[in-house]
Amino acid sequence: MTTTTAAPATSRARRTLAIASLGFFLITLDILIVNVALTRIGRELGGDTSGLQWVIDAYTLLFASLLLFAGNLSDRIGAKRSFAVGIAGFLVASVACSLAPTLGVLITSRALQGAAAAVMLPASMALIREAFPEPRERAHALGVWAVGGAVAGAVGPVLGGALTTIDWRLVFAINLPVCIVMLVLIRSVSPSTPRPTPFDWGGQVTALVTLGGLVFGLIEGGAQGFGDPAVVASFVLAAAALVAFLLIQARVSHPMMPLPLFRPRGMRIALLVGFAFMVGNFGTVFVNSLYLQQHLGLSPLAAGLIFLPSAAFSICGNLVSGTLTNRFGVRMPVVLGLATMVVGLVFLIVAAPWGWPWSIAIGSVFTGLGGSVAMPQVTSVVLASVPPARAGTASAVFNTFRQVGGAVAIAVFGVLIAGSDFVAGMQVSFVVAGAIILTAAVAACFVPARSHSSSAAAPQG
Structure with missing residues (x-):
């Protein structure tokens, strides 16, 4: 009897992993594929550098702002149902993007895409947590899941360039068949157990205002000047909303970002x-x-x-990440991966004045490979830091910090390169990125030893 029941369970787990990976592929694809199309979008719909920044950050902003809400939604209605809702929303938003007649409509549609992606991402991680409860198998599963993002990295820029050569609108229309396939496949996933809890509406509103005010101030500050009254007001509003958010999280009975999640040292380092x-x-x-x-x-x-x-190197890094973790623990691949990213950024800083396109390719190999080795096991640390019932919320907190990093980087780097000397702004941007990653690498040296066993090794009974 054991033999007859084990095979179907393994088959379901693999199907779940495939669908979750496809979802991560789609989410990542729509960030990377659009970058290559920005110049063509600007020519057809108009808009300066700040307008093009919003095409990226409208997606990232709603993505980051709603991840906490989406994590609670995943826990409340079940990861499977939440994932399906996100796919359907992403499908509708992609249609709107592909038909956008103006830059404003495109930015609005991108925001809707980001909201749908926010619903999908924590649900995909929770599905993996449910399908692979054993830590060693989960480490490998998360590596495969991360390959979805790496494949998007491989396909996204090239596919975006090819489709943009025909019509930039195709970079959004390409999502439609992927969403339809996912909606069909999700029916084969085992139902998730819901955990009904009230929504933290006050926390959601203040989180959205905090991130919105911050990103608006950074982008518009670069275009209008940081002394502009609207820019100053946005920063003040963001600061006030952040204080209100933290007070709400400390006092409500069902916070969207429970502050005790930050107690484990591994969780803080992972963020x-x-x-x-x-x-x-x-x-x-x-x-x-x-x-x-x-x-x-x-x-x-x-x-x-x-x-x-x-x-291509990112795909390889994701595939070996779980193996490295099971042999050496979490700390080594995370520190090694981040250090490799710093090497790539140093090369990009030195090579920027050369005007040689393939110098970008060489530097990007190091940043892509390093990140792909480090990130799957950072995700494993997050999931190991919380009980299964909190997997959706914890993954949402983690990915909120990730997306805030992306949104802030695009806003700040956009300001730096918008001046008269593009190369100098580019170099300063990479110096900032390198300093932040180096700080994270030093912090990763203090990942607690128990994270190794909890996230990557077999349980000891």
Whole structure:
């Protein structure tokens, strides 16, 4: 009887992993595929650098702002149902993006895409937590899940360049068949156990105002000047909303971001590493995409091809990450991966004045490979820090910090490169990214030893 029941369970787990990985692929694809299309979008719909920043950050902002809500939603209605809702929303938003007649409509539709992606992501991680309760298997499963993002990194820039050569609207229309396939496949996933809890509406509103005010101030400050009254007001509003958010989280009975989640040292380090990774990864892809097209004059397709070696190495890094963790523990691959990212950024800083496109490819190989080795096991630390019932909420907190890192990096780096000297702004951007990642690498040296056994090794009974 044991034999007959074990095989179906394994088959269901593999199907769940495949669908969760496909969801992560789609979420990542729609950040990377759009970067290459920005220049063409600007020519057709109009808009300066700040307008193009909003095409990226509208997605990232809603993504980051709603992840905490989405984590609670995943726990409340079950990961499977939450994941399906996110797919359906992403499908509708992608149609709206592909038909957008103006830049304003495109930015609004991108925000809706980000909201749907927020619903999908914590649910996908929770599905993996449910399907792979044994830590050693989960370490490998998370590596495979991360490959979804790495494959998007491989396909995204090249596919975006090819589709943009035909029509930039195709970079959004390509999502439609993927969403339809996922909606069909999700029916085969085992139902998730819901855990009904009240929604923290006060926390959600203040979180949205905090992040919105911060990102608006950074982007518009670069365009209008940081002394502009609207920019100053946005920063003041963000600070006040942050204080209100923390007070609400400390006092309500069912907070969307329970403050006790921050007590484990491993969780705090993982949040810093996740933030730093996004600064160094998505922030540099944004800058390099504009550098290749606007500064060096490459076509969208040629610019996309430059990122292909990095994406290929990222896939390899994700595949070996779980093996390294099971042999050496969490600390080694995380520190090694972050240090490799710093090496890549140093190379990009030195090579920026050369005007040689393939120098971007070489530097990006190091940043892509390093990040792909580190991040799957940082995710494993997060899931090991909480009980299964809190997997959705914990993953939402972690990914909120990640997406805030990406949004802030794009906003700040956009300001730095918007001046008259693009290359100097590019170098300063990479110096900032390198310093943040180096800080995270030092912190990762103090990942507690118990994270090794809880996240990567077999249970000891």
